Amino acid sequence: MFGFLKRMSAPIVLGALILAALSSIVGDRSARDREDLPWIQGLLLDITVPFQKLLAVPGDLIGGAWDSYIDLVDLGAENTRLQAELTDLEQVNLQLREALVSSGHLDRIVEMRDGFEVPMLPAAVAGLDVSPFFRSILIDRGSQHGVQAGHPVINHEGVVGVVTRTSSHAAKVLLIFDRQSAADAVIQRSRTRGTIRGRGTSQPNFEYEARRGDVEVGDVVLTSGLGGVYPKGLKLGEVTEVADLGGSLMQSASVSPAVEFGRLEQVFVILRRGTGMELLYETGEFSDPDPSPEQAAEAGASQAGEGGSS
Amino acid sequence: MKTFLALLLAGLCALMLEGVLARVFPPPWCPDLGFLVVVSIGLCLRGLIPGLLLAYLLGSSIDVLSGSLAGLHALLCVISFVSAFFAASQLNLKSTLSLMAFVGSLSFVYGVLLFFISSLFVENIGLSWRWILENFLHAWINGLTVPFVVEGIGRLVAWSEDDDSQERSLYIDSPMRPL
Numbered sequence: 399m400f401g402f403l404k405r406m407s408a409p410i411v412l413g414a415l416i417l418a419a420l421s422s423i424v425g426d427r428s429a430r431d432r433e434d435l436p437w438i439q440g441l442l443l444d445i446t447v448p449f450q451k452l453l454a455v456p457g458d459l460i461g462g463a464w465d466s467y468i469d470l471v472d473l474g475a476e477n478t479r480l481q482a483e484l485t486d487l488e489q490v491n492l493q494l495r496e497a498l499v500s501s502g503h504l505d506r507i508v509e510m511r512d513g514f515e516v517p518m519l520p521a522a523v524a525g526l527d528v529s530p531f532f533r534s535i536l537i538d539r540g541s542q543h544g545v546q547a548g549h550p551v552i553n554h555e556g557v558v559g560v561v562t563r564t565s566s567h568a569a570k571v572l573l574i575f576d577r578q579s580a581a582d583a584v585i586q587r588s589r590t591r592g593t594i595r596g597r598g599t600s601q602p603n604f605e606y607e608a609r610r611g612d613v614e615v616g617d618v619v620l621t622s623g624l625g626g627v628y629p630k631g632l633k634l635g636e637v638t639e640v641a642d643l644g645g646s647l648m649q650s651a652s653v654s655p656a657v658e659f660g661r662l663e664q665v666f667v668i669l670r671r672g673t674g675m676e677l678l679y680e681t682g683e684f685s686d687p688d689p690s691p692e693q694a695a696e697a698g699a700s701q702a703g704e705g706g707s708s
Numbered sequence: 709m710k711t712f713l714a715l716l717l718a719g720l721c722a723l724m725l726e727g728v729l730a731r732v733f734p735p736p737w738c739p740d741l742g743f744l745v746v747v748s749i750g751l752c753l754r755g756l757i758p759g760l761l762l763a764y765l766l767g768s769s770i771d772v773l774s775g776s777l778a779g780l781h782a783l784l785c786v787i788s789f790v791s792a793f794f795a796a797s798q799l800n801l802k803s804t805l806s807l808m809a810f811v812g813s814l815s816f817v818y819g820v821l822l823f824f825i826s827s828l829f830v831e832n833i834g835l836s837w838r839w840i841l842e843n844f845l846h847a848w849i850n851g852l853t854v855p856f857v858v859e860g861i862g863r864l865v866a867w868s869e870d871d872d873s874q875e876r877s878l879y880i881d882s883p884m885r886p887l
Contacts (some may be wrong), residue, residue: 532775
């Protein structure tokens with residue numbers, strides 16, 4: 399008996415490990431609560447992030463020195479161009495404010511903006527995905543800083559992705575061009591709605607209904623706020639190519655992301671899930687005419703919470 | 709136990725390093741150090757069961773540090789380890805070139821399996837020529853890198869097993885041979 403077990407120990411261990419891995423995969427897909435990682439995995443993430451930041455220091459120093467002190471060839475020309483751009487934008491801003499004031503909408507917009515302001519947490523990118531087939535990043539802020547799975551992550555250029563898993567001091571962010579990523583989006587010019595879906599390459603696809611679609615190269619793609627993850631109006635990217643799929647019901651366009659992911663160092667986590675939806679209820683500007691009992695209870699709780707905190 | 713812990717630590721360090729390297733060499737140009745360590749363990753370590761456990765633990769660590777499904781890399785690392793372990797005794801991997809070709813092929817298959825299993829769980833994952841090309845390039849990079857990783861892991865195994873390297877399953881007869 400013992401001889402048999404000894405002889406079969408390797409196949410038994412192999413079978414057990416394969417079963418464990420398969421059950422992890424199935425468990426991961428069916429998991430509804432994607433909050434903190436189990437403690438041992440969280441510990442690994444917590445250790446990895448500072449270690450990676452430390453490893454990245456020499457590279458960052460060299461890169462920083464190069465950018466700040468050596469690679470200044472076009473700095474003068476760029477400065478002149480930016481100043482001209484700033485002057486133009488100031489003019490446009492003045493004209494828009496004047497138009498708003500004259501239409502009596504400015505006060506109302508200022509009031510709405512106060513309601514829309516959400517807490518944002520700055521975070522540093524510690525490392526990239528260790529698997530070349532997935533696109534995610536690790537950031538140095540976790541559940542202890544208020545970060546939760548489902549929080550959107552942005553930077554000054556646009557949408558970066560969404561937090562998928564957290565440990566106490568770190569979090570994993572799925573980038574918008576990962577194959578598992580999809581977000582509700584809208585074309586700024588024509589208001590064509592669709593879904594921006596990652597393909598694993600640097601250019602995600604914008605998929606939209608052909609019959610109602612009006613998409614051209616150069617169009618700006620924004621978040622629609624309807625997916626329940628990203629707030630409305632954040633820049634996702636620009637259309638670079640519109641595919642002609644003949645008589646297909648759905649069309650797709652390649653989008654160049656607004657964020658330069660190759661140089662991603664600093665991001666902001668929006669510390670609120672489903673911001674777009676929540677904010678519409680909070681401002682009272684848009685109320686569901688016939689909310690379900692669950693929605694009514696949720697909206698009530700949310701408003702009570704906001705009131706308590708203020 | 710000393711060998712097990714040393715290899716586990718080396719694998720984790722390789723994963724952390726890979727996360728930083730990927731910022732400089734974006735995919736597919738960054739070698740998959742986690743995978744290469746697992747394969748090197750399969751080529752250099754004598755014990756099958758400790759190796760299986762190491763492969764599973766390192767694969768699970770890759771799952772934690774990447775955006776993949778939990779358990780996906782753990783499964784594939786176990787399969788890669790078993791392939792490397794038996795290849796070391798069945799195939800002639802003495803020359804660096806044959807080692808590179810074997811690991812490059814294994815890396816390509818690893819990518820294909822990763823894609824296939826992911827497609828069972830993620831909708832609209834979409835296979836493209838670009839992806840196949842990237843996977844091929846990545847396999848090539850892994851093939852080029854593996855002699856160095858095998859050398860490092862070989863040295864570590866020799867050191868931690870008090871230099872009983874004569875009993876290793878693979879003898880690499882190449883200039884990069886660690887012994």
